[in-house]
Amino acid sequence: MTVISTGPVGTGSGTCHDPDRRPLRRDAERNRQKVMAAAQALFAERGLEVSLDDIARRAGVGVGTVYRRFPSREALIEELFEDSLRELIADAQAAARAPDGWTGFAGFLSRACERFAADRGLREVSLSTAHGSDRCALGRQGLKPAVEVLVARAAAQGRLRDDVVALDVPVLLGMVLHVAGFARDEDPQLWRRYLQLLLDGLRAQRRRPTPLPREALDEDAVERVMSCGRSCG
């Protein structure tokens, strides 16, 4: 994970096809949008592995149309996640400028989890190198320096325990999002409870625990969650 760029990445248009090629025919462009919307939705809820056939079906379009427009799944992914990734980086940078170091740090974790919890695809693009390529890789790397600042400031302030490092952050996010992933049908916000627990553990010192947001799942909910096989990895 070498730092290559810290600034914004790519163009951010998100709508046009290719600046210097002649525009698509109207129906083609329409279908292209439908495909992107469908992919966006499916990636968000089922992850990046969904089949292109599924995307086509959801878009109400033939498979051919998908393949014609996007040479590969990667192309589709890059097209879709560039903006989200940039927003995430912006979050981190904003948090790094927050007046209070700890608030910035904790706030970013929370914000990042919100984004990730709502979009499994984004989670996979950000937390794994296995998907997306060039532009996504740049995005991932742009995140790093901002997170380092967050950790450094919170630690310097004496509020974050000093044995935590920036590279713990992706792991911590992974833990919280694991909860977000498997409990999303029962309580899509449940992860907040466990994030708070972690944050209390990350504090340099504290007397009393911060009250936990959300209730724990009840027996039936746990039972239901356990029965759909998402609870382990």
Place this chain on the structure above:
Amino acid sequence: MTVISTGPVGTGSGTCHDPDRRPLRRDAERNRQKVMAAAQALFAERGLEVSLDDIARRAGVGVGTVYRRFPSREALIEELFEDSLRELIADAQAAARAPDGWTGFAGFLSRACERFAADRGLREVSLSTAHGSDRCALGRQGLKPAVEVLVARAAAQGRLRDDVVALDVPVLLGMVLHVAGFARDEDPQLWRRYLQLLLDGLRAQRRRPTPLPREALDEDAVERVMSCGRSCG
């Protein structure tokens, strides 16, 4: 998750085929053992979804032999995990009798993670209802009362924060094991670091953080872990 049984489950023989049926021929029994050993190993490292063909290959035996001996994957799973599940329950019960409530609670979490980290199959059997059946279900249910005692004692002692409940435990385990799962190639013990963080968050009060075991992954390790696609769910 209704409590049905708290005592030991099943017979625990683990070796014989079926008490009242005439014993298998020598070669048959030998092969049966080979299959169980192979399944044990593969379940542990790749989870319960491995194909029976793979198990047969690993056992150095034909597929037919596997199917002949075990009517279904479930049968194989039950046969294999009954003992492990019982051991886990014994851990919990022992911890519930520990002189110190907090030590018992924290010790059980740690012990359970050790077992789970070493055996992905056990993790899936214990933390999901989707696999195994009768006997495994009983095992899962046997765990519950012991965990309730653990939580109650640690809380009564004033060391565990009082807004944590027994049903948080499977979720907490899931979080820690998520780390164990994706970091196993880089540092099979990494989960201890994050378990400690969580435990510090679970304490009712504390001034200073408990020192963290293990180092965080370094950049290259994170990079490698991220590239094998196990980092999200």
Place this chain on the structure above:
DNA sequence: GAATACCGGAGGACATGCCTCCGGTTCGGT
């Protein structure tokens, strides 16, 4: 050494995903 319990693995049935191809349709300029 015969009867029988057992073995191996080829192979059929099925599912899933990728991607191509081409007859038919729609668009857009004239």
Place this chain on the structure above:
DNA sequence: ACCGAACCGGAGGCATGTCCTCCGGTATTC
């Protein structure tokens, strides 16, 4: 209104992977 180019849909070929059965041949037991 019309025609050629651009585009569409989805059937279908290919590859992969899993489950499970079947039966000619082999090992074991008495």
